[in-house]
Amino acid sequence: MNISRASDYAIRGLVYMAKKPAGTVCFVKDIAKNTNSPASFMSKIFQTLAKSGIVHSFIGTKGGFTFNTRPEDITIKMVVEIIDGPIVLNRCVINKSSCQNAGNCDVHFMWTDIQKMLSKALSSYSIADFANDTFKNKLPKSDLNFA
Amino acid sequence: MNISRASDYAIRGLVYMAKKPAGTVCFVKDIAKNTNSPASFMSKIFQTLAKSGIVHSFIGTKGGFTFNTRPEDITIKMVVEIIDGPIVLNRCVINKSSCQNAGNCDVHFMWTDIQKMLSKALSSYSIADFANDTFKNKLPKSDLNFA
């Protein structure tokens, strides 16, 4: 029940990029250094981000990465799902046949519901929120009252 | 970002037990059969549940497991944490020194907040909710509106 190191690195790397002037080409080496993450691991993570289309990569000297999607439009949910794969709290939520009750039991409904809630929460934050100061307007969600 | 098979089995096993009359001694073999889970794996899971104190085990012929805590008082969060360990969305939430910003960055605050929300949601369901019909009164949390 947690995000991977890779997702954490990805978010931190993208936030680092988002703090630079728009259009800046960033090297993995710099991104890694400034986020205290292993450069070769970060390299692989940015490969995945590039494949997804949210960043653009340039090979060779003076190569690097730029945003292909505005940081305002990149949600935390998007990043986590690109790196870790779809958020699925329990397998019965996506694969009903994996459930003895064919996904019709109350436990199934609980997981589906909590997953939706989590998904909404992760979608409510963007990379830009952490690069700029727009984050402060959003807290806290944990005050939500569950009857 | 998901619960383990083990936690899923544990919840299903406990719900199965909770449907029996209070005080019934249940065998792992039966629990496993009725939840479509590997018996030897379920055995290990119930060992862990017994160590935690929420169920009581009896060794030998006519041995088995009974509740040591009322199903009403066993939350889904408790079960998940007993089996999978504490719910920690990102390591910086519990270990600030693992964060380059000593846990004072906005990303840290986001994870802490979402974790609290998730924790509250998981605490709002009990094993009894799925054994009886009290579950229906609780949905849906996913209607919560995140500004």
Add this chain to the structure above:
DNA sequence: AATATTAAGACAAATTTTATCTTAATTTGA
């Protein structure tokens, strides 16, 4: 006391995560 049945606990396979190392692509400067 022997047997049957149970949980407990040691052990092992499989998968996932977290990386590293090598290769290919591109630019730049000599």
Add this chain to the structure above:
DNA sequence: TCAAATTAAGATAAAATTTGTCTTAATATT
């Protein structure tokens, strides 16, 4: 133009976790 430098891409590998099985010990019953 070609070698060198620098970059991302991709193959490979180590480590950790998850998921399970197999053997042992405990207890009750006959």
